[in-house]
Amino acid sequence: MSNIRHALNVKREDDFAKWYQEVISAADLAEESGVRGCMVIKPWGYGIWERYQRLMDDRIKAAGIQNAYFPLFIPLANFEREADHVDGFAKEMAVVTHHRLIADGKGGLVPDPDAKLEEPLVVRPTSETIIGDAMARWVQSWRDLPLMINQWANVVRWEMRTRMFLRTSEFLWQEGHTAHATREEALEETHRALEMYRACVEDDLAMPVIAGEKPEHERFPGADETWSIEAMMQDGKALQAGTSHYLGTSFAKAAGIQYQDSEGTQQLCHTTSWGTSTRLIGGVIMTHGDDDGLRVPPRIAPHQIVILPMLRDKPEDADVLAYCEQVRKALTAEWSMGEPIRVLLDKSPGKAAAKRWEWVRKGAPVIVEVGPRDMSEGKVAVMRRDALWNLENGKTAMSFTPRDEFVSGASKLLEDIQDSLYAEARDRRDANITRGLTEWSEVAEFFRSNGKYPGWVEVQWAKPTGAALEKVVEQLKAEKLTVRNVPRDSEAADGTCIFTGEKAVERILVARAY
């Protein structure tokens, strides 16, 4: 409806990149910090991250993995041990070379030349090497295995081009690292982690994903296998939402992670690593955001229900507040999706209408307004953020519900919102994956002719390697396309390779990507 007055100035369909930035500022998620590529995550954005942390951490612990913390600084020499790893990260590393500043005589400070570090330290871009060191100390016998560690930390990668949440120089993440006796066990763990991600991202963030293996040229530096979950954003681009790697024995070799087996022989461990980051918040924005701001899925919403009293500087204000407080208390005693309902009674001064739009932009799942008349009728005015508009009249859709009915139905309401956000995203994704193209020229043409939101294409290929693969990558690059992954649950190949015409061996997803 064109007569709807949306809360944002930019619409998704007009300028998706600009819209994305506007959501971040309008929903008060984060802001620029003045330091290149680094952002300040504000309370509402951080609150969403904390919800993710809590839910993911529960899953990690339930899988028998323990949290620990390793240093931010890694000796340079550690990095030099694994050749592919060096190649992958060397060009984007922050390096610490001094440990003291002195006055430069002009009122400023400079690194003290006399305080140069013997060996430079790098700021971790990931922790395989330093955790590998620890594992080498901790593992002696087959009885010490499997060793399964996770850490929540910040990492730094000196990115050339940054975008808030999606690619920042410093970001927050969790990285899991495990060591196993055999290849089979390590592979099993690689998949278990991937499945943990799929479940958390789909069930908690309401972001449908496709799990699969990354092609050879997209592997983590040093990994034997890299698996990912890929999500489709509202502009049809793909976002790698999490990765899980089987590292083989190369990191074990580099760090000396060995165990004595039951026969008394020294064996190398097989290791894995897997990670998800604050990039997921960017995914939530681009999956669930709309032209009125963010829509936060209830499971990760810091406040699931926000109550706004309509205060007017009148004597009955106190009664309205008391009534709201009763509603708040009653809701807090209710549970939804396995946890107590999180309710905020927003008593901050200010007009109710202004506060309402603030919470709309932030994406609180349910907004409840209460005025004197609601109170006298024993009702509340309820808005669902995922169904904000009455399309008939272009006004906000509000249902005036008896208080007790609202309270007792709140649990189900939140579940419904969680489900409907997921269903909406899943349907959109499914409607935008095209299958059946059999020639490369068709694929190239498809992406050229389908405008701004072409979505993804699933095609078959012969899984080329070496020079043949390089040629394919060049072809894709010319169209700004990438191979996302080989979907784990896709059907077996039954056709020919779109690149070579040979017999195909598997199906791949091709898409533009973040």
Place this chain on the structure above:
RNA sequence: CGGGGAGUGGCGCAGCCUGGUAGCGCACCUGUUUUGGGUACAGGGGGUCGCAAGUUCGAAUCUUGUCUCCCCGACCA
């Protein structure tokens, strides 16, 4: 890192070409008004124009450097 664009009150922008030390909308504050829904009117507060140096009697405006952001490219577990 290469090419292009931009930084002016919280947000969005005008002013810059043709130097004379700031203005608009929204937001904010005060008052009145209105009151089932992003009310209206009046008054008001807030910015040394990213930072630094230079040219000039005088710089938001011209020059240079620098930082940050955006777009394209290269690069990116």
